[in-house]
Amino acid sequence: MTRRNHDIAELRRLDVAHHLPAQSSYKLQRDIGGSRIIVRAEGSTIYDGDGNAILDGMAGLWCVDVGYGRAELAEVAREQMLELPFYNTFFRTATPPPIALATKLAGLLGGELQHIFFNSSGSESNDTVFRLVRTYWDIKGEPQRKTFISRRNAYHGSTVASASLGGMSYMHVQGDLPIPGVEHVMQPYWFGDGFGEDPVAFGARAAQDIEDRILAIGPEKIAAFIGEPVQGAGGVIIPPDGYWQQVEAICRKYGILLVLDEVICGFGRLGEWFGFQKFGVTPDIVSMAKGLSSGYLPISATAVSRAIVETLRSVDDDFVHGYTYSGHPVAAAVALRNLEIIEREQLVDRVRSDVGPYFAAALARLAAHPLVGEARSLGLIGAVEIVAEKGTNRRFGGREGMAGPMVRDACIAGGLMVRAVRDSIVMCPPFIITHEEIDRMVAIIAAALDQVAETLRALDLPLLEGAGEGL
Numbered sequence: 001m002t003r004r005n006h007d008i009a010e011l012r013r014l015d016v017a018h019h020l021p022a023q024s025s026y027k028l029q030r031d032i033g034g035s036r037i038i039v040r041a042e043g044s045t046i047y048d049g050d051g052n053a054i055l056d057g058m059a060g061l062w063c064v065d066v067g068y069g070r071a072e073l074a075e076v077a078r079e080q081m082l083e084l085p086f087y088n089t090f091f092r093t094a095t096p097p098p099i100a101l102a103t104k105l106a107g108l109l110g111g112e113l114q115h116i117f118f119n120s121s122g123s124e125s126n127d128t129v130f131r132l133v134r135t136y137w138d139i140k141g142e143p144q145r146k147t148f149i150s151r152r153n154a155y156h157g158s159t160v161a162s163a164s165l166g167g168m169s170y171m172h173v174q175g176d177l178p179i180p181g182v183e184h185v186m187q188p189y190w191f192g193d194g195f196g197e198d199p200v201a202f203g204a205r206a207a208q209d210i211e212d213r214i215l216a217i218g219p220e221k222i223a224a225f226i227g228e229p230v231q232g233a234g235g236v237i238i239p240p241d242g243y244w245q246q247v248e249a250i251c252r253k254y255g256i257l258l259v260l261d262e263v264i265c266g267f268g269r270l271g272e273w274f275g276f277q278k279f280g281v282t283p284d285i286v287s288m289a290k291g292l293s294s295g296y297l298p299i300s301a302t303a304v305s306r307a308i309v310e311t312l313r314s315v316d317d318d319f320v321h322g323y324t325y326s327g328h329p330v331a332a333a334v335a336l337r338n339l340e341i342i343e344r345e346q347l348v349d350r351v352r353s354d355v356g357p358y359f360a361a362a363l364a365r366l367a368a369h370p371l372v373g374e375a376r377s378l379g380l381i382g383a384v385e386i387v388a389e390k391g392t393n394r395r396f397g398g399r400e401g402m403a404g405p406m407v408r409d410a411c412i413a414g415g416l417m418v419r420a421v422r423d424s425i426v427m428c429p430p431f432i433i434t435h436e437e438i439d440r441m442v443a444i445i446a447a448a449l450d451q452v453a454e455t456l457r458a459l460d461l462p463l464l465e466g467a468g469e470g471l
Contacts, residue, residue: 003040008049011037023158041068044433046417057411057418057427057441062232062264062381063290066341067432073296073334073341080333089118089327098327101336105288105301108273108339112305113286118327122263122289123157125300126226129259129287130161131321132304132312133224136257139311145223149213149256151187155233156226156261156287165226167234183217185209187231188239191374191385195393203240211250224257224285225250229275232264232428235421236383238376244279257308259285263300267291268342268431270379271352278379284308294338299331347431351380358435362442371403371449381428383421384445386452395423406455410448416441 012034020026021035029035037049044067046056059065066073080097087095102116117132119125130148137145150156152167163171164178167187172178186193186209194202214222225247231237251258260283265275269291272278276286285308289300312319325331342348356379363375363382373387386403388396396403404420411418411425418427425445429437 006037006039006049008037008039011049043067043069044430044437053415054412055416055429055437055440055444057416057429059428059430060295061290062269062428063295065267065269065291065431066294066338066345066347067430070294070296070338070341073294073337076337077297077330077334080330084329086329088324090322094327095329095332097329097332097336101332101339102301104336104339105303109286109303111282112307113283113303114306115304115309117302117304117322118332119289119300119302119323120298120325120328120331121157122261122287122300123159123162124323125263125287125289125302126156126162126165126261127159128302128321129224129226129285130165132302132308132319133257133259133285135319135321136308136311137223139315142220144221146181147217147222148182149210149222149225150182150184151227151231152184153187153189153234153237154184154226154228154231154261156228157263183213185213187234187237188243189231189235189237190240191376191393192235199240200242203243204246206239207243207246207250210247211253214250214254214256219254219256222254222256224259226259226261228261228263229265229279230270230378230381232381232426233421235424236376236381236426236428238378239279244276244281248281257284259283259287261287263287263289264381264428267339268348268351268379269381269428271348271356273348292338293331293335296338297328297331297334298325299328299335342431345432351431355431355433355435355438356380359429359438362438366442366445366449369446369449371453380431380433381426383424383426386423386425386449403452406452407445407448410451411444414444414447416444416448418445 015034016030038046039049040047044056046054084095098118105116106114117128119128134146137143148165150165150167154167156162156165160179164182167184186206188203188206190199190202210225248258260276262274266288270278276283284305286303292301293299359380359382360377363377366372366384367375370390371386373385373393375384376382386407388394400422404423407425408418408420418425
């Protein structure tokens, strides 16, 4: 493969001059002289323009499941581009790849989830959920069912509708969100909101908060509950045992649609094809993206139950929703081949029975560090909670978000890409990651914790004696 000789200094200058990156401080972008420029990648490793090799503990952005450098995905894209680079799915037309992909997804989802609407991002997938659910209830003759219930710190995307469905308060500040008709209840975040409580009892309390809100608003006004099986961007929040079964029972009790946002958890991240299969629940709608193509091309999907589609088919009206690139033939062809790779290499089983358990055991070693309050994982997604006092969930400086970014930056400088969510270091490496690479991830995090401990001492923040010792 030919490697291009990029002028990194010029790219950074142009980055500031013309390029607005996603979810970024544009002041910081300018002040630091431009973004880190990633120029190539292979396997589980990315390379920046300064020659640094960085183990990608985030699989791009929760998505590069099959790893980087898959030549056959580039080849199938080329083949499809030469045959048919684009045609839309408006005006009663379709192309072969999205039909084949929809059929494949229906088989993987199973049960009643047999109909697929394609989009280009997870945000668009959940935007589709918003309009589809309200349209469904209108057709059913219950137009008063407008309200969605979601959770605090949920992430469902960045469009106006999907950001409103999400529970990120810092996103709501921009754009006067959420829009009317979205309610947010407590998250099943045991370490942060139920510390010291029996986890199962806490999960039941979190589920009860959903029912309490339903009753406060009026069940006849509730359209759907939406949730991620594991809250990813919220900090890898793994719900206690029994939580999802209770949530499903509440939805069925009041005739409310259950929507599972599988944008991060889908396609094997939790050790099953989908998170709802892992937790043993049956959703009415599933949104998905990221791992659908392993990030090689933008594509997402919204899976809809037979019953909902039969309702939509009961009227002559168009469902006037869709995008130019809904069912893009090249993206669909690449996604279909990506799923073939996952099946051929048995990557879902690898997450479930090999690298997932190894990852959990490796993270458990970090639990002994004086700065670590909890190390948790499910499948190949995990988080490490940073605390000021062992045995508590007390944060440095008496507030969340001071230590996490410092540890993140030290990890990246040490050769590991991770993400900080408040004071959690979160990670979800590619499914192809090796045991040796997992060990290296943990060693870099341990070293970063030691480095940050010294910095915290210098800032005269509370710190337990011995926090500078390594693992």
